[in-house]
Each structure stands twice: as C-alpha cells, then as structure tokens.
Amino acid sequence: MQIAILLFDRFTALDAVGPYQVLGRLPGAEVVFAAEQPGLIGDDAGRLHLSAEAAPADVPHPDIVVVPGGPGQADQMDDGPVHDWLRAADETTAWTTSVCTGSLILAAAGLLTGRRATSHWLARSELGQHGAVPVTERVVFDGKYVTAAGVSSGIDMALALAGRIAGDATAQAIQLGIEYDPHPPYDAGSPDRAPAEIVTRLKTHSRFILTGRV
C-alpha cells in the first residue's frame, strides 16, 4: 500500500507528519514523500526541512494521497504539474486526503467539486469558492475523499482512516503505540471554545497565518 505525501515549499510540518506517523504504521505501508522539485523542502517557518525523494511522476499510482496545508498552499492553487498529478493519481487512489488548507489545493484541482469537505477553521469558507461544500467538522469523509481541519487534526483523520483500512483493532494498536491520549492544557483548540479575544486575534491576522503574507 503506497502512501504518497505531497510536500511543497512552506508546508506546515505537523500537517504531513501527523498522518505519516499513523498511516506509516499500517501493515504493508510504503510511504513516499513527493515534491514537484525533489530534495529538501522547507516548512512554513523555514527551520524544518523534510526530504522529498520522489517527483510526482515517480509515484503515478499511490493507494493513498495526503496533501498537507500551510502558508505555501497559496502557491499551489494554479493549474499545473501538481494539479495534473493529483487528478491523475486520484483516478486510481483508494483514498484521496488532505489536512488543513491542503483541501483548498484538492478543491482547486477540481477533486472536491460538490463534495463535503473541511479545512483549517480560518480557511473553511474558501472551499466554497472552489466548488466544495464546506463542513464544520474535524474530519470529513465523502466517499474516498477525506479532509481534516487544521494542522493537528491530521492525526484524528489518519486514525479514522486506519480503522477503515485495517480495522478497529489495528487503528487502536497504532493509537496506543503513539500514546495518543490527548490532554491539552487549555480548551482553546476550537474557535467555539477558545477565549473570544484569542479568536479575534487570529481572525485579525488570518491572512498572515494562512499565507505568511500581509
């Protein structure tokens, strides 16, 4: 089972590594990090560099595609080789997935038209501009299309997907292996429950948070 994780300049590291840590532990998993220009790909802070050893052409028929988000998503919205690869790969994937603003890339490539999908809470409404149906949920399954909300939600998405692929017991074993028994010290991970002034602060800077640019 080949899992292709797309990387691009200024991706958000946890968007990619969360699902990787879960899906990579599935029996028979073979993970490939792919980028339009293989090599070291820098994250949104420019301090973390992940190696992409494959070009999209090297992984024409992955079983699972994972598209992370991050400020660099804004540069992946135009039609071109990455969209071509996503569309071609999607013809034979078992699952086409995204984390955070990765869903905007999938939508821009035309893969979420008319489908229910989610994204980072600050970007979710943009899905509608690209033909998808925005849903305020942390993980959204619509057929083989699975989208997750912001950054850390990729872990939840991947565990749910692992259960669909390999059964509950295997997914639970992976969860116990990574000791995923989350106890955040604050209840501030959702705009519905974070302090109002924090929500306002992030909304005010949303363009910077989402694109790294003002």
Add this chain to the structure above:
Amino acid sequence: MQIAILLFDRFTALDAVGPYQVLGRLPGAEVVFAAEQPGLIGDDAGRLHLSAEAAPADVPHPDIVVVPGGPGQADQMDDGPVHDWLRAADETTAWTTSVCTGSLILAAAGLLTGRRATSHWLARSELGQHGAVPVTERVVFDGKYVTAAGVSSGIDMALALAGRIAGDATAQAIQLGIEYDPHPPYDAGSPDRAPAEIVTRLKTHSRFILTGRV
C-alpha cells in the same frame, strides 16, 4: 530564544515535530535541529528524513533542549559526545525536555537523577534503572526538567511549556492556530483504557516497538 531539537538515527518523527510545531511558534523562537553527524537523519521507519543542520558543538547554549525518543534511543544510552553535550547545554538551559523514550537518554546522561519523570508507557519503568523517579503522568514538570509520555504527548508538553514561557494567551493562540481540539476516533491511547487484548499485544512486542529489534 534558541530551541535545540536533538535528532539521531531511528528517532520517532512526531516526537520531534509535535513540540517543534508548538514551540517554534513562540515569539522569538529560533529552532535548530542538531545531530552528532549533521545531515539527513532517518526516522524509525526509514521513510522520513529530517535535515539536521547543526552539530551539538554549534549550539552550546540553547535556551531549550528537546530530546525525542524512538527505537534509536537504545543507541544513545552510552556516555559520549551526545551525553557530553546534553550535560553541558543543561548547565545553562531554561528548560531541558524530552518526549517518549528521550527521557531515558536524559536519565542516562545523569540529568534526571532523583527527579520525577515520565516516558512512553512501555518504557516508563526503565527510568528507575537510570536514577529517575517514574511517574504515570502524560507531562511531568520537575523544576526545569519537563518530560512527556509517548510520541503524541509532546504536543501537550509543548503547549504546557509554551504557557509557562509566554503566558496562557500565547499558548492558547498557538493551540487555536494548530486547531488542537483532539477528537480521537477511539479511546485507546492509554493502557488504562485501551482494549485489554491491544495492551497485551503491544506489551508482547514491546521490545520490538521500543528498539526495533527482537
């Protein structure tokens, strides 16, 4: 504020990237990935490679040290350059931290003697063999020493630490930015609540899970 994250062959990716994603967003944070041999460092599955741009000697006085765990921890237990660096850096750190079996490395370097600490649930009892006091908690603060349980717990640890360093509002803004509102699809992340047969399965293979070797 310099944050040095130690990498070594066969580290577990999320152990390093979870805290990175949180602590790297603190105001003034400068993250450096350091390894005894700088370059591309392969994770426990050998499929993910993170770039370590610094040698320990390049970061003699970090404000925060983060030591991840993973199967490669077993090769980091002997005294040598990594332990020398950890001890020297610890003399001036504000916080010396670990995720998963990274606490065993800190303990072997003599930094947790007599201190309360945690680790991956399968490895926690080993802390006692290295002079630490094992505690069954997800995140343990003992003075400036902060240890987290298995893999995913580094996110909780880093958010708690972010709160101590920059205040609750900044930590909450980081949490909301990464939409850390966890909803695992199963309640299997702790040996206290996972199905008994899953716990038994992992215990049976614990040596393999922890070291990658049988």
